[in-house]
Amino acid sequence: MAHKPTDEEAFGVAVPGRTSIPSGDNSVWADVSPLLHGACQDLQEGELIHGDNFNLFAAMSALEIMDPKMDSGIVCRYYSLEEAIENGAAPVPVSVDKTTDIRCIIDIMDHLLACEATWHKGHSLAQTVYSCLYLLQPDRTSSHALLHSYCRVTRATCKAVLSVVSDARTHEEEDLFTMAYGLPLSVDGDEKCLSMLNAVEETISRQLRACKSSSKRRVLEAIEPLQSDPDQEGYCKALLCRLRFRKHLYHLLMSIRRPQGRGLELARKHIASCISEFDCILKSSEFLRASAQGMCEQNIEDTTASGCQAIGFDASLNCRSSAPTPPRSIKILSWKKAVQYFVKLLQDLDIICAYSLDPSLEAALNFVIKFQKSQPDLVARSHLQLLLVQDGKLYGRIPMFALITRAAGLPEVTKDHDIQKNEFMVQLEQLVMNLLKILCTNVAWQRRKLGKMLQDWRVIHVQLELAFKKEFGEASKPSYDELCFKIFQQILMWVEEQTYWIAHRFLILGFELELYSVHDYCMVYWYIYTVLIKLAEKTHLRIVMNTGTAKKKGKKKKDSFKDAGRDYQMPGAVLFLQSQIYLAEGLCMMFSALKNEHVIAAPQSPFNTEHEIFIQQFELLRKACLPDNISYRSFKESTMHANFSNLVMCDYFKEAQKIAKDAKSCFANDPDKMSELRRVEQVAEHNSVALNLICRIGAIDRSLKVSFEFSHHPVFATAIVKRS
Amino acid sequence: MEGETQQPSAPIQENSSDGPRQISSDRVNRVKKLLFRRMLVGIKDGRFFLGGFYCMDKQGNIILQDAVEYRSTRRSSPSPMEQRCLGLILIPSSCRISCHVDCSVEEQLSLLSLNEK
Numbered sequence: 001m002a003h004k005p006t007d008e009e010a011f012g013v014a015v016p017g018r019t020s021i022p023s024g025d026n027s028v029w030a031d032v033s034p035l036l037h038g039a040c041q042d043l044q045e046g047e048l049i050h051g052d053n054f055n056l057f058a059a060m061s062a063l064e065i066m067d068p069k070m071d072s073g074i075v076c077r078y079y080s081l082e083e084a085i086e087n088g089a090a091p092v093p094v095s096v097d098k099t100t101d102i103r104c105i106i107d108i109m110d111h112l113l114a115c116e117a118t119w120h121k122g123h124s125l126a127q128t129v130y131s132c133l134y135l136l137q138p139d140r141t142s143s144h145a146l147l148h149s150y151c152r153v154t155r156a157t158c159k160a161v162l163s164v165v166s167d168a169r170t171h172e173e174e175d176l177f178t179m180a181y182g183l184p185l186s187v188d189g190d191e192k193c194l195s196m197l198n199a200v201e202e203t204i205s206r207q208l209r210a211c212k213s214s215s216k217r218r219v220l221e222a223i224e225p226l227q228s229d230p231d232q233e234g235y236c237k238a239l240l241c242r243l244r245f246r247k248h249l250y251h252l253l254m255s256i257r258r259p260q261g262r263g264l265e266l267a268r269k270h271i272a273s274c275i276s277e278f279d280c281i282l283k284s285s286e287f288l289r290a291s292a293q294g295m296c297e298q299n300i301e302d303t304t305a306s307g308c309q310a311i312g313f314d315a316s317l318n319c320r321s322s323a324p325t326p327p328r329s330i331k332i333l334s335w336k337k338a339v340q341y342f343v344k345l346l347q348d349l350d351i352i353c354a355y356s357l358d359p360s361l362e363a364a365l366n367f368v369i370k371f372q373k374s375q376p377d378l379v380a381r382s383h384l385q386l387l388l389v390q391d392g393k394l395y396g397r398i399p400m401f402a403l404i405t406r407a408a409g410l411p412e413v414t415k416d417h418d419i420q421k422n423e424f425m426v427q428l429e430q431l432v433m434n435l436l437k438i439l440c441t442n443v444a445w446q447r448r449k450l451g452k453m454l455q456d457w458r459v460i461h462v463q464l465e466l467a468f469k470k471e472f473g474e475a476s477k478p479s480y481d482e483l484c485f486k487i488f489q490q491i492l493m494w495v496e497e498q499t500y501w502i503a504h505r506f507l508i509l510g511f512e513l514e515l516y517s518v519h520d521y522c523m524v525y526w527y528i529y530t531v532l533i534k535l536a537e538k539t540h541l542r543i544v545m546n547t548g549t550a551k552k553k554g555k556k557k558k559d560s561f562k563d564a565g566r567d568y569q570m571p572g573a574v575l576f577l578q579s580q581i582y583l584a585e586g587l588c589m590m591f592s593a594l595k596n597e598h599v600i601a602a603p604q605s606p607f608n609t610e611h612e613i614f615i616q617q618f619e620l621l622r623k624a625c626l627p628d629n630i631s632y633r634s635f636k637e638s639t640m641h642a643n644f645s646n647l648v649m650c651d652y653f654k655e656a657q658k659i660a661k662d663a664k665s666c667f668a669n670d671p672d673k674m675s676e677l678r679r680v681e682q683v684a685e686h687n688s689v690a691l692n693l694i695c696r697i698g699a700i701d702r703s704l705k706v707s708f709e710f711s712h713h714p715v716f717a718t719a720i721v722k723r724s
Numbered sequence: 725m726e727g728e729t730q731q732p733s734a735p736i737q738e739n740s741s742d743g744p745r746q747i748s749s750d751r752v753n754r755v756k757k758l759l760f761r762r763m764l765v766g767i768k769d770g771r772f773f774l775g776g777f778y779c780m781d782k783q784g785n786i787i788l789q790d791a792v793e794y795r796s797t798r799r800s801s802p803s804p805m806e807q808r809c810l811g812l813i814l815i816p817s818s819c820r821i822s823c824h825v826d827c828s829v830e831e832q833l834s835l836l837s838l839n840e841k
Contacts, residue, residue, distance in 0.1 A: 026828060026829070027826050027827055027828050027829070028826075028827065028828075028829060028832055029764060029824035029825070029826060030824060030825055030826075030827050030831070030832040031822070031823070031824055032755075032758065032763075032823055032824065032825045033822065033823045035751065035754060035755060036755060036780065036784060036786075036823060037784070038751045039751040039752045039754070039755040039780075040780075040782055040783070040784045042749065042751050042752050043752060043781070043782040044782070045782060046782070047781075047782060048779055048780065048781050049752060049755050049756055049759070049779065049780045049781075050759070050778070050779040050780075051759045051760060051778070051779075054778070054779060058812070059778070059779060059787055059812070059814075061812065062787050062812040062813050062814040063810055063811065063812065063813045063814065064813075064814045064816065065767060065773065065813055065814065065815045065816065065819065066767065066768075066769075066816065066819045073771060073793055073795065073808070074769065075769040075770060075771065075795070079770075079795065079796060079797055079798055079799055080797035080798070080806065082797055082798075083797060083798050083799065086798075
């Protein structure tokens with residue numbers, strides 16, 4: 001039976017550290033394991049012991065201990081950072097032997113670069129750059145000038161990049177990037193990193209000179225005696241180009257952030273230096289790989305030039321402080337991929353720095369759109385955004401209102417007009433700024449935001465219109481400000497034009513993001529066609545107002561628009577749009593005919609009817625009433641009669657070709673517009689041929705198969721006809 | 725079932741007339757009395773979790789609420805302990821190696837006497 005337990009029995013098996021986990025006052029820890037075991041035996045299957053307020057659903061959200069996906073505290077190799085360091089995971093210096101020390105430090109530098117590239121690509125700092133134990137405890141490296149200065153400049157660079165992305169505030173989709181809590185990102189003295197780096201660079205340069213002169217058997221300078229190691233020269237060179245790369249990268253980041261784009265030219269020089277140092281770095285890999293043969297642990301991930309495993313990295317040590325739950329396991333980029341990333345980053349930054357800072361909104365918008373075609377990464381895009389919109393002005397210099405008046409075709413004097421104090425004008429300025437910022441974000445996020453923005457632009461138009469009517473509604477007002485009237489009028493038109501521009505971009509981005517299935521193309525092209533007609537209308541109106549030709553005022557119906565008299569020279573911008581209008585219409589009609597003649601089978605989806613798909617695809621546009629009076633019915637009415645015998649369809653493509661050719665004469669000095677028009681011509685030509693074939697043979701020969709590819713243009717598909 | 729006196733489909737009741745059933749429900753009842761008490765669970769890799777006893781199932785998996793994780797910073801003891809808050813956690817029985825409950829000295833005696841039954 002029971003006897004009075006001894007103290008040891010009371011505590012059961014020795015609980016290590018139990019004295020550090022105190023029980024309450026006048027209470028002890030009692031071992032309940034046997035009791036629990038017994039209770040478990042008595043429980044029924046599926047029966048739980050729980051309290052009255054137990055909620056099974058809430059209980060499901062419990063973190064499961066020892067599950068690597070939920071438990072970030074699982075003890076791996078080391079219990080803590082301190083233990084790791086005490087066990088020699090990050091020695092300072094890395095090796096007593098100077099040559100080995102340098103070789104290892106080069107590997108650390110390379111692996112750090114790979115970590116940095118991985119971070120830029122969208123992972124957290126903690127798992128990448130701060131997996132480096134030397135960075136986690138900044139003071140430890142102070143005795144080793146090379147390592148210390150390199151760590152400082154890396155930290156300072158990361159801090160600069162982090163601040164750019166944070167300031168841009170449009171990185172939601174890559175939100176791991178800015179998580180840095182608990183990490184030593186700002187260490188005192190990091191601002192002086194460059195002077196320290198310069199000193200180290202100087203020392204190594206002297207060593208290199210000494211190496212070279214010792215090989216020629218000349219008297220050495222009185223510096224540390226070097227082993228007459230032929231590899232020493234190679235290591236010095238490898239080291240120097242890496243240090244110089246870091247230096248120029250840091251300078252680049254500082255210059256490019258100078259306000260109002262003042263440092264762009266200097267930044268370009270540093271970019272060029274970075275790229276040339278990269279060449280040296282790449283050249284050094286052969287030497288490093290050769291001299292590392294058999295000297296070290298093989299680097300499976302291949303994150304260093306030498307192929308050796310870098311010392312001093314462990315991503316698991318700080319994962320408890322970096323985030324509430326363990327991060328997804330990630331793979332650090334290989335050395336080659338890291339280099340590729342940085343080279344692309346430098347190229348993208350160079351494009352930004354080379355931009356002429358044209359004081360026109362249209363030019364800025366076109367520049368961003370063109371830049372986005374090369375698929376730049378987050379860091380480059382953030383830099384562009386901060387260059388474009390600073391202190392509420394374009395490039396920090398040109399006020400938004402001045403931009404708007406210029407874009408609307410108003411004379412220079414209007415940019416200082418008091419009307420800019422009107423609350424709706426202020427809101428409009430905000431919308432323009434947001435538009436510029438959104439266009440710098442990644443394409444998927446951008447498209448969603450552009451769609452949401454459409455309503456805001458519509459609303460501002462309505463509000464401005466009401467303000468306009470209020471101001472000038474009464475017929476005889478004593479102080480009739482003619483200039484004010486003109487400003488209101490033209491800005492209103494410009495707002496409409498810009499709204500359709502946004503709608504158009506929203507639609508065409510769907511192709512880049514592959515959001516449309518082949519069966520949606522018909523309605524998408526139809527919608528593009530209707531939006532482009534409106535856009536061309538507004539553009540034409542604006543240009544006409546500017547040139548003062550009063551004859552063509554007022555809304556134009558689309559038919560009269562298309563057969564505009566040939567004696568009137570259509571402005572190039574309008575011709576540009578018209579060629580696309582015909583192309584879109586032609587494609588829409590071709591798809592409709594193919595469907596109506598059953599060459600393309602309509603999808604038999606049990607989920608969505610075509611009507612429902614129409615509503616889903618164009619919901620944001622319809623909410624903003626862009627354009628008005630557009631519905632699924634109007635789409636059906638336009639397309640249901642298309643068939644092979646309406647040969648008038650062929651004219652769409654031919655017309656597109658013709659207009660594109662005419663437009664080219666207006667854009668001889670604009671290579672981008674020229675290449676776009678050429679692409680439009682090509683698509684029109686190919687489709688015209690295909691359509692001819694289909695119309696002539698399609699009705700008779702049912703073995704004809706028509707497929708579509710984006711071989712000539714990213715938005716307008718080319719039809720390919722084959723016999724199956 | 726044959727040879728048994730209990731009713732075929734009776735769930736376990738506290739006031740069952742059956743002898744063995746009474747004891748088993750006693751053990752379950754005693755554990756029920758431990759609910760929401762501070763429980764210290766030690767696991768295989770050397771960590772400890774202190775929290776309110778919230779739930780247990782037949783397999784012996786335990787859920788603690790407002791749990792705090794204790795770990796030493798060095799492999800060898802004694803060493804300073806680190807702690808962090810985790811909230812609601814589930815400790816699978818497979819990794820549990822010890823389990824203690826905070827109780828008064830008197831209570832401990834009665835708990836022990838039950839253990840030995």
